[in-house]
Amino acid sequence: MAKDILIVDDEADIRDLVAGILEDEGYNARSAADSDAAIAEIESRRPSLVFLDIWLQGSRLDGLELLEVIKRDHPDLPVVMISGHGNIETAVSAIKSGAYDYIEKPFKADRLVLIAARALETSQLRREVKDLRQRSGESSRLVGHSSAANHLRNAIERIAPTNSRVLISGAPGSGKELAARTIHALSSRSSGPFLVINAATITPENMEIALFGTESAEGRRVVGALEEAHGGTLFIDEVADMPRETQNRILRVLVDQNFQRVGGSARVYVDVRIISSTSRDLERETQEGRFREDLFHRLSVVPVRVPALAERRDDIPELIDHFMSQISASSGLPKRRIGDDALAVLQSHDWPGNVRQLRNNVERLMILAGGDADAVITAELLPAEVGASLPPAPGNSRAEEMLALPLRDAREIFEREYLIAQINRFGGNISRTAEFVGMERSALHRKLKTLGVG
């Protein structure tokens, strides 16, 4: 997609000239004549780069003041100052205030194009580094203050410094890897590496090479994950999928604290903490003979269970806000306000794909919500499968079925489904449900009994 560049200059000739040159290079150019128009353009959609005139005649803020506002609100947005002859000193001080570079009038087209390309490249690299850091856990954190989330956080804080092996269980997408990264980050190994090996995606033939590395007769070596994780943590994701043969070898590593590379004879001694995860019931896998029992006991010195999102619906608003900030920082899409109706639907949904599915939905909503940053996201924007847990309402197909029923039966169906959805949304808390639906607690209890709920 073409990069979007904003040109801010009070002189129409300069705006047109710069826009023309950049458009010839395949960029999209927008322009603004003063600071307020520039701020409005940036808020409507964050550009990839801004060219900003230092003086800005007749504008509420001059170029330097506007630079300050842009850097305050969008610290990662690169700004190149356009300076007139004789105000180079000001341009230099703009760089001290965070501008990427400056270009002096009159300028040549190729110089302008070169500066734009460099500024965009630098900013993309910065974003990639930030993204990588985020993914590697430096800035990701366990969000949520529900009792289930607090319980998990406390467990992690207690376990992290102990150096014990940990087995993390939980449904797909519930945050097992994040829990493992957090344990690593809070441990004395935090400055060492954190390596992930996914037993579900590596073929059995490649598993041993991936873990132990290889050594050829001529002594050529390929380092495996265990060796690379020396001094740090190795996270074995979906450990139940590990082939039986590899289970045997891993067990020996845990007993002997050393191993041989595939095809090699030298013993490699490593100091690695192993954290593994499973979305299956590993104890059952063991009982049914698919997983070595002794390995299970060695890996599961400390078991940790990550709750499904449906067990911590109270965290949904905080998680949505967290993901919006994260996605906004990496994509430039503005954060949005979620309407009460949409939030109610999001909190009542069962989320079989857990936190990952919620994050994907937040990203989708931010994309679909369109250009107006103030527009509130309403329930209609949610995909059909997220709304499917809601009680029937006029206008959908279940409403047609309801039309075939007498009012009393239809009302009973509606009341039952409505109340079940609300109770789920408030994590089974009857007092909070009663408060929200506007009933006395005792009346709600009676109602639920008559409807056969509970």
Ligand SMILES: Nc1ncnc2c1ncn2[C@@H]1O[C@H](COP(=O)(O)OP(=O)(O)OP(=O)(O)O)[C@@H](O)[C@H]1O
């Ligand atoms: N409590 C939380 N706070 C913030 N983000 C979270 C939380 N839990 C999960 N996430 C985010 O949800 C996504 C899925 O989490 P993660 O990859 O850790 O799940 P997983 O259980 O390891 O998934 P899988 O079973 O597919 O391996 C990630 O983007 C992660 O950062």
